[in-house]
Amino acid sequence: xxxxSQHPSWVICKSGxxxxxxxxxxxxxxxxxxxxxxxxxxxxxxxxxxxxxxxATYEQGVEKDxxxxxxxxxxxxTLTVTSAHPEDSSFYICSARAGQGSEKLFFGSGTxxxxx
Amino acid sequence: xxxxEQPSEVTAVEGAIVQxxxxxxxxxxxxxxxxxxxxxxxxxxxxxxxxxxLEETGxxxxxxxxxxxxxxxxxxxxxxxxxxxxxxxxxxxxxxxxQFGAGTQVVVTP
Numbered sequence: 248x249x250x251x252s253q254h255p256s257w258v259i260c261k262s263g264x265x266x267x268x269x270x271x272x273x274x275x276x277x278x279x280x281x282x283x284x285x286x287x288x289x290x291x292x293x294x295x296x297x298x299x300x301x302x303a304t305y306e307q308g309v310e311k312d313x314x315x316x317x318x319x320x321x322x323x324x325t326l327t328v329t330s331a332h333p334e335d336s337s338f339y340i341c342s343a344r345a346g347q348g349s350e351k352l353f354f355g356s357g358t359x360x361x362x363x
Numbered sequence: 364x365x366x367x368e369q370p371s372e373v374t375a376v377e378g379a380i381v382q383x384x385x386x387x388x389x390x391x392x393x394x395x396x397x398x399x400x401x402x403x404x405x406x407x408x409x410x411x412x413x414x415x416x417l418e419e420t421g422x423x424x425x426x427x428x429x430x431x432x433x434x435x436x437x438x439x440x441x442x443x444x445x446x447x448x449x450x451x452x453x454x455x456x457x458x459x460x461x462q463f464g465a466g467t468q469v470v471v472t473p
Contacts, residue, residue, distance in 0.1 A: 281460055290450065291406065291463045340405060344459055350394060350413075352461060354405040 249275045249345035253355025260331055261363055268326045268358045270341030276321035277343035281352070282314075285338040297324040297341075331362040365389045367464035369451055374470040381438045383467045385451035388432060393454040395427050395434045396461065401447045409436065409449075438469065446471045 250273040260266050270280055278299045283291040295316050296304040303316035313335075315327040324343075328335055340357040344350075369385045385395065394413040398406040410418055412427035412434060424437040438445055448468050452461040 279459065283463075288448075288466075288468070290465045293460060293462065296460050342406075350396060350411040350454070351408040352396075352398075352406075354407070356405050 249273075249343075249353045251277075251341065251343055251353045251355045253341055253358060255358055256356055257359040257361070259361045259363065262332055263330055266328045266331055266360060268328075268339055268341075268360075270324045270326070270343075270355050272322045272343050272345075272353075275343075275345045277324075277345075278321060280318060280324040280341055280343045282316065282324075282326050283340045283342065285340060285357075287338075291340065294326075294339075299324075328360065331360070333362045336360055336362045365453075365455065365462055367451055367453060367462065369449075369464045369467050371465065372468040372470065374472065375441055376472050377441055377443060379441050381441060381469060383436045383438070383449050383451075383469070385434050385436070385464055386432055387434075387451070387453050387464075389453050389455040389462065391455040392429065392432075393456065395425070396452045396454070397423075397425055397436045398450045398452060398463075399447050400450065400466070406450065441471050443471050443473070445469060 252271045280297040282294045294309045297316045297318040299318045305311045318324040342352045342354045367387045375381045396411045397409040400406040410425040417426045422439045427434040448466040450466045451464040
């Protein structure tokens with residue numbers, strides 16, 4: 248099956264620094280990727296839809312200047328948490344569809360971000 | 364607004380059958396999906412229903428009634444490894460983005 252690779256799996260950073268998370272589709276091309284955020288024991292909250300070669304579409308309430316998304320190629324999308332603060336600590340997961348006709352989302356393994 | 368409602372937790376013994384209900388209110392509807400997530404892991408796809416009726420995949424089945432805005436996931440012959448969170452999700456537009464329910468924690472006991 249399709250594989251989505253996400254790195255790093257965990258990161259600890261100081262408040263005020265920026266953190267970049269990478270999401271790669273390893274054996275397929277993903278024109279669209281989705282970024283989710285998840286708090287412990289809670290649902291996956293869609294943050295933004297990442298489109299290859301164009302600007303990301305952000306969900307209501309998500310600060311686009313805070314969460315920078317770049318989708319420069321058909322296999323790579325990045326999420327940068329800028330000027331991170333403790334309230335940004337969360338589990339971030341990317342996902343992609345293996346083909347426009349597929350209903351199946353493949354998820355990366357997630358990134359646990361802890362901001363001190 | 365959009366909402367998906369599902370029970371927060373279900374406990375059952377090995378070998379039992381569990382049904383997880385999901386009701387939804389969304390601006391559009393292109394299908395209902397189910398995902399399984401073990402603690403600390405990534406969600407994995409279980410099933411998808413676009414039309415009314417039952418879809419069976421091994422021990423797991425999923426049902427949809429669009430007129431009732433309702434679906435369920437049926438877990439049969441429960442095994443310990445089925446202990447996980449189960450999320451229903453609705454695709455509400457043609458772009459393919461999913462909105463997830465809050466998740467149901469299934470606890471399987473010996």
